[in-house]
Amino acid sequence: MLVSLFYNFALVNGTLEKLSQALLYRCRKAPKLLPFAIFLAATLIASLGAGYFTVMASLAPITLLLCEKTGMNKIVGAVSVNYGALAGANFMTSASGIIFRGLIEDAGLADSAFACSTNIFVATMIIPILVISGLVLFSKSWNEFGENLEIKEPEPLNHKQRSNLYLIVSMVAIALAAPVLHSIFPDNKVIAFINSKIDIGLIAIVLSVVALLLKLADEKEVIAKVPWNTLIMICGVGMLISVAIKAGTIDILSGWVEANMPSFLIPIVMCIVAGIMSFFSSTLGVVCPALFPIIPSLAAATGIKAKVLFTCVVIGSQATSISPFSSGGSLILGSCATEEDRAEMFPKLMFRAVPMCLAASTVMSIIISTILG
Structure with a gap:
C-alpha cells in the first residue's frame, strides 16, 4: 500500500504519461518497431510503480487507436501492451514484484525471496519479446504500415x-x-x-x-488511487490460505501431487493449472496466494528448485490475463471504440491470444525447469 x-504521485502529476509518450515518439520513424515500443512504454510505466491496472487503463485505448491509424493487427497491439504492463509490474520494486516477494517470504523462503522475484521478472521480460517477435514476423498486416507514425x-x-x-x-x-x-x-x-x-x-x-x-x-x-480492493482481496485470500496451512490441507495437496505425478511434469502442470485459474480470476489476489504455499513442500519432496516453481506459476497465470473474462482482456475490450470493434475483439482474445500466450508460457516453463531445475 x-x-x-x-x-x-507520478501518476497524478503526469510524469509516467509523458515518459510513455516520449518513448512512443522516438519510434515514429520505425513503425515496425511499434509493438516493441508499446511493450517497453508499458513496462517502463508499470515498473516505475503505476501498476498493471493503471497502465492498461491508460495505454490500452492509445494502443488500439495506434492500431487503427497504422494498420497494425489489434491482437499484436493488445498482447504488447498487456505483456508490458505485466512485466513492468513484476519488477522487484513495483507493485506485483513486492507482492510476490511477500508471498514467498510468507511461504517460508525469506532468504531467497529477492532472487525468486528477480527470476520472475526476467522470465516475464523474455517471453513477451519472443512472442511479439513471432507476431511481427508472421502478421499479414505489416505491409499496410506507412513510413511514419503520427505521434505528437x-x-x-x-x-x-x-x-x-x-x-x-x-x-x-x-x-x-x-x-x-x-x-x-x-x-x-x-x-x-x-x-x-x-x-x-x-x-x-x-x-x-x-x-x-x-x-x-x-x-x-x-490516496484515492491506492488499489484498496486488490489489497483487501489479497489479505482475505492470505488469511484463508493460512487457515488451510494450519489445518494441514497444503501438506495433503502437495503429498498427493508428489505421489501421483512425475517430477519432470510438475513445473509444466503448475504453469497450466495457474493459467486455467487465472482465466477467470486474479493472479495477485487468488492464484499466487493459493499456489505459492504449496511450492516449498513440492520443492523439498521432488528436488525441483522453488524458484522454478514460483516462476512457472506466475508466467502461467499471467499468460491468460488477456482473457476477456480476466482483468487484462476486459480492460482491452473496454478500450474498444465501438460495439462492433468489441464484438470482433472478443473471439480473437479468447481463441487466439489466450492459447498463444499460454503455449508460450508452457514452453518457457519447460526451458526454465531444464536450465534451472
Missing part, C-alpha cells in the same frame, strides 16, 4: 515531474542496492545486516512524505 501511495512530440517534463522522477530513481536505487550487493557478496556480514534491515515500505513512506512536502501532486487524488 505504501509503495502504491508513493508511485501515485510530448512536452518536456516540468519541475514537479522532474523532481518526481528523481525520487523514483532514488527509490529504485535504494531498494535494489542492498539485495544486489548481498547476491554478489553473500559472505559480507555488513551487507547481509543492511539487507536484512531494508524495508521497502519504510523507504516508500519516507519518499512519499518528501513528495508531499514538495507538493508534487494533490494528496487526495494520490
Whole structure:
C-alpha cells in the first residue's frame, strides 16, 4: 500500500504519461518497431510503480487507436501492451514484484525471496519479446504500415515531474542496492545486516512524505488511487490460505501431487493449472496466494528448485490475463471504440491470444525447469 501511495504521485502529476509518450515518439520513424515500443512504454510505466491496472487503463485505448491509424493487427497491439504492463509490474520494486516477494517470504523462503522475484521478472521480460517477435514476423498486416507514425512530440517534463522522477530513481536505487550487493557478496556480514534491515515500505513512506512536502501532486487524488480492493482481496485470500496451512490441507495437496505425478511434469502442470485459474480470476489476489504455499513442500519432496516453481506459476497465470473474462482482456475490450470493434475483439482474445500466450508460457516453463531445475 505504501509503495502504491508513493508511485501515485507520478501518476497524478503526469510524469509516467509523458515518459510513455516520449518513448512512443522516438519510434515514429520505425513503425515496425511499434509493438516493441508499446511493450517497453508499458513496462517502463508499470515498473516505475503505476501498476498493471493503471497502465492498461491508460495505454490500452492509445494502443488500439495506434492500431487503427497504422494498420497494425489489434491482437499484436493488445498482447504488447498487456505483456508490458505485466512485466513492468513484476519488477522487484513495483507493485506485483513486492507482492510476490511477500508471498514467498510468507511461504517460508525469506532468504531467497529477492532472487525468486528477480527470476520472475526476467522470465516475464523474455517471453513477451519472443512472442511479439513471432507476431511481427508472421502478421499479414505489416505491409499496410506507412513510413511514419503520427505521434505528437510530448512536452518536456516540468519541475514537479522532474523532481518526481528523481525520487523514483532514488527509490529504485535504494531498494535494489542492498539485495544486489548481498547476491554478489553473500559472505559480507555488513551487507547481509543492511539487507536484512531494508524495508521497502519504510523507504516508500519516507519518499512519499518528501513528495508531499514538495507538493508534487494533490494528496487526495494520490490516496484515492491506492488499489484498496486488490489489497483487501489479497489479505482475505492470505488469511484463508493460512487457515488451510494450519489445518494441514497444503501438506495433503502437495503429498498427493508428489505421489501421483512425475517430477519432470510438475513445473509444466503448475504453469497450466495457474493459467486455467487465472482465466477467470486474479493472479495477485487468488492464484499466487493459493499456489505459492504449496511450492516449498513440492520443492523439498521432488528436488525441483522453488524458484522454478514460483516462476512457472506466475508466467502461467499471467499468460491468460488477456482473457476477456480476466482483468487484462476486459480492460482491452473496454478500450474498444465501438460495439462492433468489441464484438470482433472478443473471439480473437479468447481463441487466439489466450492459447498463444499460454503455449508460450508452457514452453518457457519447460526451458526454465531444464536450465534451472
